[in-house]
Amino acid sequence: MRYYLGVDIGGTEIKLGIVNAEGEIEASSAIATEPEKGPEEAAERVWNWFEGQGPMTNEALSAGVACAGLIDRDKGKIITSPNLEGWEGTPLREIFTSRLSRPAVIENDATAAAYGEFRMGSGRGTLDFTCLTLGTGVGCGIVAGGKLQRGWQGHAGEIGHTIVMIDGPLCSCGSRGCLEALVGAGAIIDRAKRKLESSSGGDLEGIEPLTVKAIAAAASGGEGLAREVLEESGRYLGIGLCNIVHLLNPEVIAIGGGVAGAGDLILGPARKAVGEHVMHERLAGVRIIRAELGNEASLLGAALIASMESVKE
């Protein structure tokens, strides 16, 4: 049996998995990232876990390493990453190739997640598929005509920084009216806070910390203010999806990431907005569904990308 190693480096934890040639995860775990200790130390601890898995690791042909941010795949470096401060410019691919003793590829986490979902989850059976990861950041990965799309420099899929509201709210990137500034977790929480302030004590009052999960729980319980927050957020999300539909015309758009946990409370209004804003009813045929692989999508996708690139060599 052939195996591939999958690594997904987040700001707080690194998810690890061993994936077989059928795309199934045979073993998985998570360890702390501790980014301040640097990538060499992290790679060392990653290897320690894989080494402990014995035979499967020994038979693994290659490794895929996913992380957030702009990745220079050619040079194997992180250009900029929101939650791996100090890792920019380090030769991440080289470090992992050396420490794991097999060829490693590095990949943007949303791109990896989309590929994982395409092969083993919500995108199976389609050729034109987009997968959004909706959390603090908003990213996506694009499969078109059955091929993963990366663009010229490898940065395709930065949907979070497409502008849907010119001169709208300020985004972390410095622009205004980016989709992330309207539907990222921070934007949803801010929306709830503003509604709380302008209402005479609402149903979200006193919830600490105020998270998207807490807002969704309140909305599930029928709380009006929480529902309003998710409806408004869903409408903005739907406009972002509508732009994907017009530009790429996918058959399926899957939504993953923490915010997707709000389920139909946010996807319902998003689907409604898509139906209202597409230029022709035919385009409303797109299926907007939840991603299926949860937080293992990126490590699985990274391992599958590594397996695909091994085949090429």
Next chain:
Amino acid sequence: MRYYLGVDIGGTEIKLGIVNAEGEIEASSAIATEPEKGPEEAAERVWNWFEGQGPMTNEALSAGVACAGLIDRDKGKIITSPNLEGWEGTPLREIFTSRLSRPAVIENDATAAAYGEFRMGSGRGTLDFTCLTLGTGVGCGIVAGGKLQRGWQGHAGEIGHTIVMIDGPLCSCGSRGCLEALVGAGAIIDRAKRKLESSSGGDLEGIEPLTVKAIAAAASGGEGLAREVLEESGRYLGIGLCNIVHLLNPEVIAIGGGVAGAGDLILGPARKAVGEHVMHERLAGVRIIRAELGNEASLLGAALIASMESVKE
């Protein structure tokens, strides 16, 4: 020598050309569309011209037919077209296949233009290329990883109806804040009219009819109001391009169509807006240039698509 027939059906004229296997146009012409007479009659007159070209037509293997609107490539029909009223639902591919006595394919005109530019014009040498057609309508065609992208139903590239200004100006499609409602020819002319009304007689006063060409001519002559109109339009265009950059990360974006005739008066501000709004300077490396093939891009692209599909068979 192998030849292919190219046809580009516009609302007022049909452009015709014979394209050789190297992608060069060997002969071309234009005839009136007279859409009210229906597609069979148009196909008849199209054939009359091709027949008059003698040997090259005799050796032509297949034909490509481009027109504006949503095209159902599978069924070979126009679903909806802004300027071919009454042609919706007619079996256009069958009509042309029969009248031209060789296999015909039908294609959206902006998609065809993009493919023409990719193979023979502004997109040569790139693998990741987007070509916008900027006129009354705003469309685009996408080449990613060297492949023309059509999406699930064949409608990829409807950039004109991506929303960049939620609750912005009304678009012909019924939505608000679409890119077309901000940078289509009609939107630019309306912007000039509004500026004229609110100024105490401006430099555009008395120009009849007020067209984008006239506005560009006035701006070239240094007229302030006209410059303002194109700067503002260019800024909006740049935000639309910025969204393409974030989502698709192309190496080159080419701008064709009538509005592109304003050249750097509109592309300059567009490039500036892209530089200001991309999430990272690396993405500002995209080259934003004018399309090269003028109004023969769509007929050339349609013929080349026909040639490509002949190869497959």
